[in-house]
Amino acid sequence: MPIRRLGRSELMVSSLGLGCMGMSEFYGPADDNESIATIHRALDRGINFLDTADAYGIGRNEELVGRAVRGRRHQAVLSTKFGNVRAPDGKFLGVNGRPEYVRQACEASLRRLGVETIDLYIQHRVDATVPIEETVGAMAELVRQGKVRFLGLSEAAASTFRRASKVHLITALQSEYSLWTRDPEGEILATCRELGIGFVAYSPLGRGFLTGKYRSASDFGEGDFRAATPRFQGENLQRNLALVERIEKIAAEKNCTAAQLSLAWVLAQGDDIVPIAGTKHRNYLDENIEAICIKLTPQDLALINRELPPGIAAGDRYRTAAMASLNK
Numbered sequence: 547m548p549i550r551r552l553g554r555s556e557l558m559v560s561s562l563g564l565g566c567m568g569m570s571e572f573y574g575p576a577d578d579n580e581s582i583a584t585i586h587r588a589l590d591r592g593i594n595f596l597d598t599a600d601a602y603g604i605g606r607n608e609e610l611v612g613r614a615v616r617g618r619r620h621q622a623v624l625s626t627k628f629g630n631v632r633a634p635d636g637k638f639l640g641v642n643g644r645p646e647y648v649r650q651a652c653e654a655s656l657r658r659l660g661v662e663t664i665d666l667y668i669q670h671r672v673d674a675t676v677p678i679e680e681t682v683g684a685m686a687e688l689v690r691q692g693k694v695r696f697l698g699l700s701e702a703a704a705s706t707f708r709r710a711s712k713v714h715l716i717t718a719l720q721s722e723y724s725l726w727t728r729d730p731e732g733e734i735l736a737t738c739r740e741l742g743i744g745f746v747a748y749s750p751l752g753r754g755f756l757t758g759k760y761r762s763a764s765d766f767g768e769g770d771f772r773a774a775t776p777r778f779q780g781e782n783l784q785r786n787l788a789l790v791e792r793i794e795k796i797a798a799e800k801n802c803t804a805a806q807l808s809l810a811w812v813l814a815q816g817d818d819i820v821p822i823a824g825t826k827h828r829n830y831l832d833e834n835i836e837a838i839c840i841k842l843t844p845q846d847l848a849l850i851n852r853e854l855p856p857g858i859a860a861g862d863r864y865r866t867a868a869m870a871s872l873n874k
Contacts, residue, residue, distance in 0.1 A: 547592025548838060550820050552744030555717040557666065557696050559623050561813060562838060563595030564588045564831070565748060565824030566611050570603030573754070574767035576826050578610060585614035587828045589621045591835055597720075597748070597822045599627035599670055600655050604636055608658035619661060625746075626655050627670035627700060627720075641871060643673030645684035652688050668698035668720055672874035678702075678710050686714035698746070701872045704737035711741050723747035723819070725756060725808050725850070726777075726789060726859035729873075739818065750812045750821035751834075752777075752859075757805040758790050775865060782861035792853045802840050805830075809837035811850055 548561040567573075569581035585596065598611045608626060615622045628651035631639040642651075655664060667688065669681060688694040698718035699707050710716050719738055723730050727749065738745050751757055753772055760766065763783065766773040776782055790804065797807040805823075812821040823834045842850075862869050 547835075550744075550817055552666075552696070552718045552746070552820065553716070553738075553818070554742035555696050555715060555744070557623070557717055557744075559595035559820055560593045561820060562593060562809070562835065563597055563625075563746070563820055563822035564593050565822040566596060566598045566607055567602045568824050569610055569826045570607035572602075572769075572771045573824075573826070574770040580828070581610060581826045582614045584826055584828050584831050585611065586618075587831055589615075589618055591832075593835070594621055595623045595625065595820065595822065597625045597746075598659075599630070599668075600651060600658070601627070601630040601632055601670060604632050604634065605654070605658050608655055612658060612660040616660060623665045624659060624661065625666035625668060625698070625720075626659065626664055627668040628652065628655065629670040629673065641671045641673045643669060643676040643678075643681035645680055648681060648684035649688070652693055656693060663692060664694045666696045666698055666718060667694040668700050668718070669702075670700050671871045672699065672702050672706055674874050678706050679713050682710045682713040682716075689714070700748075701874070703873045704733045706874060707743065708737060708741065711743070716741070716743050718744040718746050720746040720748055720822075722749045722863060723812060723815075723821075724750045724752045725793065725811055725854050726752050726786065727863055728856040731856060735816075739816075745816075745819045747812050747819055747821040748824075750823055751805055751808055754824075755786065756790060756793060756808040757803070757830075758794050761787065775863070776861035777859060777863060779861065785860035789854060789858060796846075796850060796853065800840060800842075800846070802836070803833060805833055806837040806840055807850075809834055810840035810842055811847070813837065814842045814847060 550561045598607045631642050696717035700720040772778045793804045797804045
């Protein structure tokens with residue numbers, strides 16, 4: 547497994563990370579035993595970068611990841627996030643970036659993960675009511691206390707992480723990036739590279755859609771939030787299925803799966819980009835890992851860009867309320 551450096555920091559992570567969110571919520575039922583086995587398989591195969599958040603499963607995902615790395619902490623780079631506040635019943639209560647909440651959230655995450663230090667601590671969404679300097683200042687204090695090693699932001703505007711960088715080194719920006727979500731191209735990635743900030747690409751498989759395994763709304767089980775997301779509904783779904791067919795055609799020519807081609811494309815966008823592909827099954831993890839062996843030529847990349855240019859996906863990637871929290 548190749549290793550990549552996140553930005554100008556000393557944080558070295560596997561070139562492919564594992565997103566653990568779906569192991570606890572959002573993508574239908576999951577099996578904790580299989581999820582833990584999947585994390586163990588990832589560690590066995592050289593993936594050291596594990597991504598979670600306190601909002602996933604209302605803390606249960608951090609607990610799951612904590613159980614999985616017990617006895618193997620030295621093999622894992624743990625990334626978790628704070629800021630999306632939820633009630634015990636799961637209701638989203640908004641975004642909180644107040645310094646006192648930052649400290650409270652970190653203590654709770656450390657407890658659930660069962661560790662003394664979080665490797666990468668990320669503000670899940672920017673709180674527009676709190677100056678970013680105050681939030682990052684509180685995060686920086688956690689670094690000085692040894693509770694956190696490196697800092698990051700998620701779905702932040704370029705102007706925001708530029709201001710944040712003046713307070714403390716920002717190691718990574720985590721935002722959605724894939725063949726059907728190319729929003730970061732341009733100002734976001736350019737500013738990251740100017741400031742020496744690594745880019746962590748979440749949902750590099752388009753929430754599983756780019757794998758070709760979903761063909762209709764009925765393929766999403768009970769409790770799967772994708773069924774209520776614009777890109778997976780009605781005419782949008784049909785138009786997006788045509789994009790997947792283009793990916794599958796190119797993948798067949800490269801003798802790989804659509805998932806592997808999609809991941810190989812993200813990996814090819816720069817050594818400063820680390821995709822975190824989420825899965826809760828070992829067989830899909832093994833499939834994803836093979837993407838690191840696929841080499842896309844300049845001709846391949848040009849073809850993919852012609853077939854799937856920026857902005858081609860139909861529908862927003864979140865519902866209206868969630869879209870409002872992006873690029874803050």
